[in-house]
Amino acid sequence: MSGICDGRVVVVTGAGRGLGRAHALAFAAEGARVVVNDLGVGLDGGPGPDSPAGQVAEEIRAAGGEAVAHGGDIATGRGAVSLIRAAVETYGRLDTLVSNAGFLRDRMLVNLGEGDWDAVIRVHLTGHFLPLKYAAAHWRAEAKAGRTPVARVVHTSSGAGLLGSVGQGNYSAAKAGIVGLTLVAAAELARYGVQVNALAPAARTRMTERTFAETMAAPATGFDAMAPENVSPLVVWLGSAESTGVTGRVFEAEGGRITVMEGWRPGPTNDIRARRTPAEAGETARKLLAAAEPPGAVYGA
Known part of the structure; x- marks a missing residue:
């Protein structure tokens, strides 16, 4: 296999x-050697019957690519260290x-x-921070x-993190935190030669099947707009030297x-270089809001 990631070592x-599997297969198709990480848990974070990481790695190898599976918990220091070590010790590098x-x-x-707040913050936000930390130390x-x-580095945020999503306060907060982490890491x-970007994807996965219930069904013919594979080309490009x-x-x-x-940047502003009363502050705020762009609608509102 050869392509824009020929010779690169990629951890997913x-x-x-879902999306992660599509990304791993797409990287392999472009010549990357892939470390396929998955803990193999259920949608709610509980233990799953079988970890699918090995199945995806085998699928890559069967197609002529190179891949190894990693089943560690990347929201722990030990799991994140072992993930980075798996790439470096197996393939001699991490890209x-x-x-x-x-x-x-x-x-x-x-x-x-x-508990539900902590669990989602742990897996999404800490699960982004720790692999980033140890990959960055290596680089x-x-x-x-x-x-x-x-x-x-390509991080996975969400429209919920950019606009909010009713019934997903924990998820929205974690995904917004991932954007902040991305901006700091990029700077x-x-x-050290590291570029860091984030993606807010929309596709048919176990996590989104309820959110996009009305549009999730694949069409009988034509382009399947909700297929996870549609998102992966951008991820592969961001993960390449290109x-x-x-x-x-x-x-x-x-x-x-x-x-x-x-994202957030200064909009309408007013500076009188003096302290306002609360009434004056409110009057100024209303004038500025009238001149500002309205915020995007929260999902589900």
Whole structure:
């Protein structure tokens, strides 16, 4: 196999099913050697009957590619260290990290338990931070040794993290946190040859089948806009050397659509260089809001 990722070593978390599986297969099709990570849990984060990581790795090998499976919990330091070590010890290097693992425990805020909050934050946000931390440490060591990498990180956010989603306060907060983590990492790691971007995908997976219930069914003929494989080409490009100069960006991808998201930046402003009364502050705020772009609608509102 050869392609735009020929010779690169790519780690994909949550790669046993859905988007992660599609990403792993797409990277392999472009010549990458892939470490397929999946803990093999159920949609709610509970134990699953069988980890699918080995099945995806075998699928890649059967197609002529190179892949190994990793079943560690990447939301723990030990699991994240072993994930990075699996790439370096198996293939001698690490070029790209794609963090995709996650699950849902949806509740309205008044019914959202502390345990369900912690579990989703742990898997999504901590599960992005720890692999990033140890991959970055590896790349920093490489750069300091005079072997500056052409390294790439692709994080998985969500429209819920950009706009919010009713009944998904924990998930929305975690996915918004991933965007913040992406921006900081892009700024901090550039000196070591690392680019970091985030993707907010929309596709048919176990996690989204309820969210997109009305549009999830694959068409009998024609283009299947909700297929996970539609998202993977952008992920592969971002994870390749071809994406040089692209970092600190957030993209949306769905079907045949790719959008560069433009996040928080200063809008209408007013500075009187003096302290206002609460009434004056309110009057100013209303004038500024009248001149500002309206926010996007929260999903499910």
